[in-house]
Amino acid sequence: MSLVEVTDLTVEFGALRAVDGLSFRLAEGAALGLVGESGSGKSTVASALLGLHRGTGAAVGGSVRVAGTDVQAASDEELRRLRGGRAAMVFQDPLSSLDPYYAIGDQIAEVYRVHTRVSRRTARARAVQVLDRVGIPDPVRRSRSRPHEFSGGMRQRALIAMALACEPDLLIADEPTTALDVTVQAQILDLLHALREDTGMGLLLVTHDVGVAAESVDEVLVMRHGRLVEHGPVEAVLAAPAQPYTRELLGAVPRVEARRAVGHGSPGQDAGGSQPDGPRPAAEPSGEVVLEARGLRREFGRGKRAFAAVDGVSLTVHRGETLGVVGESGSGKTTLGRMLVGLLEPTAGEVRYEGRVSSGVNPTVQMVFQDPVSSLNPRRSVGESIADPLRARVRGVRGKDEARIRGRVTELLERVGLEAAHYDRYPHEFSGGQRPRVGIARALAADPRVIVCDEPVSALDVTTQAQVVALLGELQRELGLALVFVAHDLAVVRQVSDRVAVMRRGRVVEEGPADEVYESPRDPYTRQLLAAVPALDPAVAARRRAERRQPALA
Amino acid sequence: MSEAVTKAAAEAVIAAQAPGTDPASVPGASGARQFWRRLRAQRAALVAAVVVALLVLVALAAPLLTALEGQDPTTYHPSLIDSARGGVPVGPLGGIGGDHWLGVEPQTGRDLFARLVHGARVSLGVALAATIIQIAIGVTLGIAAALGSRWVDQLLSRITDIFVALPLMIMSLALLAIVPAGFPRPVLVTLVIGLLSWGNIAKVVRAQTLTLKGLDHVSAARLSGWGTWRIARRELLPGLAAPVITYAALLVPQNITVEAALSFLGVGVKPPTPSWGQMLTAADVWYQAAPQYLLLPAGALFVTVLALTVLGDGVRTALDPRAASRLRVGTGRRREHRADTAGEKETSS
């Protein structure tokens, strides 16, 4: 009998059909990846497996059987026994998924006691045991800590420990590594793999990241708009996708091993796993230096709590080139970006623009922000926001200028792939894929020489991501812009950058031409980062995992 | 770091009274029109708004109404008082009749209807004027603290803390004692309430301004080359409107209660000027002979404060539908809301 059997599942939230006639099975001990972009309904499916839609007003149709329980027909009591007992779920954000007020060990013990009716003491002992199993050092002491005292990766381990407590047959992991840095992500995926080998439990992994799925599962199920697109063994689907959507999805995924396409072409489109032909000529800095950072340092906090987010960073950005700045969370890359555009004053060091020391903001150095929602004033029309830099230049706008400004904004909107009619719309009326374009149009309105992009695509789906990256490349070529591309995603950075700087704890540990840094990294940290990037090829993933395990044993 | 706690505490308190508005969640397209639409959708708030409008109308038209009745609030009518029975009004039900629609006051024989409607004038006038003073001080100091240098912020925040800690009733009581009798009392009460109790609103404004200041769209506006003043006007002030209006809606009923309490204690508005609180002072002695003498001002206070509170809740809901719908549980809305959040979860995954 199958561990999971979903037949013709439909979930509706009012008029919205989130899941539409989905069927699949999962054998005992097998691992299935549910892959899809936002809005595909994948998380809704995961919740339906535990009957979490019950009592929420969502209409669930079809049948769901998990570990022998008919979720649709089960009584509340039966459902409670299934949840956590036979099938346990790990959530995306480990900080908000744990109660901030209780010790981790107590929370695990509470869950354990729901299912076993043992004494408090035994339950605590079990909590320590599972915490030890997931690799938390000094588990007795750490079991008394509360979630905020743990790092992100440790929290996710603790959540996995909670899932293990009752030895479930099925582990449902809903985007378990999305909130984590790439090196921590690799550790968590390795842990899940090891646990599966040890306990033989089944795994249902929900993820938007094809690489994560390739690392961890035997089968993938690609979803789109609540429907099944393609389902098959992971090697087959990734190597030879049968459906156009799967091909499009895979084509859009940036690959860390692929060189940047020649002539700054639209990278995502032709990067279907193939190597670009021929070496790129523009690796060495060509144009004059537009933007330069010298010994930049920025401290936050005062007294004993002061720490340097950026600590002695020197960089140069040349005309027409892209400098990629890559680093994990807390590396200081965003602080650096804000200092480069003058939004933050450096504690020490200086920013030079075209050879002169500059302080404060300068309209010719612009920024594209990470969150397209918060970077647009919700109370002003998009056209007005874009027109800001134009109006700032022409003090005392007259009727004639007004028409010119409107014309220029329209031009910009069309240039970034929007329409003139969008001028009078408000930010909330735009789709997720359109908003970053608005942000780019506004940055362009100031006629900048340099644009600093702070994680411009990290909130986007891969297909949208590829389009935005392509747009930036086009604009750069056309306008001779210098770009500073700040991001955590190594593959995306490689796609767009001529040169790359790798940051760690406020310092640049390695800098050089992109291909050099990616192909023959000198710094051990860069090597560690590159080894942690999930591979799209399951065979490569397995080999990398083995490699990662080696130093751990040594 | 004590600041962290006081701030957290203030935020919790504010959250309890007026759930903070999420600056990013207020869609701006014709904000005012949406606000009215959402306000109109709430039946209780609508009823409350009508009641408040009526009360304001009565307060404004008080001289007209009393003229219609043919009475005024200060004339004594000794002939309507039975001094043999200790000052009880002559006639049934405390002297209700065609001349005195709601009867007369025991002891003095002053017309109750006239005192009640003129009392509304005092009550609403003092509360509104005090609220305007509170908002003016609170908004100014809150913005100054949030945008000023670290020292300005420290200084203003400490001063604000002191004013938050001062017990309003006690300080007003004491201050009202030392001001010479010649000063017009309603103005005095207004000033005392307004000048003492602006601490919480200053905290709300400071916190909200800091939040707004950190938003990317403010950074983007800075990058476009505009000056500080223009950015403050265009990007910050509109974001402050919602929390300030919400808080003002809470302050008005609070101020009405404080004025009534001070007058009840005999240090607020003094006779012969009528005030609801003052009318209640002596009422307990007369409740059997003239129950309306107690029930009318008590009822007027209750209805006014209740209507203003309900209207305030409605305004909050209309300004911040998201925060409000999280806290409201009605079947239909809940389903709708769950669908929304589920949809959001999917988009963010």
Place this chain on the structure above:
Amino acid sequence: MSGFGGFGGFVLRRGIGTILTLFAISVIVYVVFYVTPGDVAQITCGPRCSPAQVHQVAQQLRLDEPLYVRYWHFVEGLVAGQDYSTGTSVEHCPAPCLGLSYQSDQQVTRLILTKLPVSLSLVLGAMVVWLILGVGTGVLSAWRRGRLTERVLTAVTLAGTATPVFVIGLILMIVVCGELELLPFPQYVNLTDDPEQWAWNLLLPWLSLALIEAASFARLTRSSMLETLAEDHIRTFRAYGVGERSIIGRHALRGAFAPVIALNANNFGSAVGGAVLTETLFGLPGIGQELVHAVNVVDLPVVVGMVLVIGFFVVLANAVADVLYAVADRRVVLA
């Protein structure tokens, strides 16, 4: 872990802040009250004083000296005590000396000490009532959310917030003591004399003072529990089969702790104001009633002393609440 050291430091800093706030309040109060328009000596002494007496008061208040010297003298009295000459004899006023009421011919500190037990009984007792009643109602509304119980409770608490202390007090007194004669009109009995009578007599004052506060606590508890119930970690525990009782009673209620503490601190000041009304209404011989009396006869030393003592308690309550808040939500200290 460095958490405790940080916590100790936090308490210390908060303590210093409290002392500074008290100092600032005492300066403000002193200056405001002794720089009033009019003849301070005449006002302080009272309307029936002879010119000689007024002159003596002026000397004792050192009105010929600059204000900061007078304030310093006042602080000296608070810390070390002071001697006053009342006509013929010299009277010693031990620390903390808040001065002398010339109108009632009493030491202010002594006057306050005789009134303090009444006010403390009233406020602390009422606090217990409003916390139990308010939080209980809030939990019940959150537990029965979406049902009739919640709607009724919401309506009742809304009405509660709209009823001023003196209105509810008046009505309670008239109905319970007057019409139904369930209780005698309250008359204060010392706790040490007869605890049972003490409680019976304070029952109505407690209720009058507590009902309006309880309403806002009920609203707060309900809303913060509902907010917690919408959070991710509640979903985790539901997904692990934890029952509704534990989710409400253990996880959702825990989230309401810190806000309740914060609100209690915030509302303490207004509750003290409410206590003044309650004491006046029920004729309880507490600080509030005395303050109203002193205000009406313009007995400045008593007014200043009372305001300072009440301010002291309110600021102290705020400081205690801050520390409790930090204990309830340790993340605050670490943040």
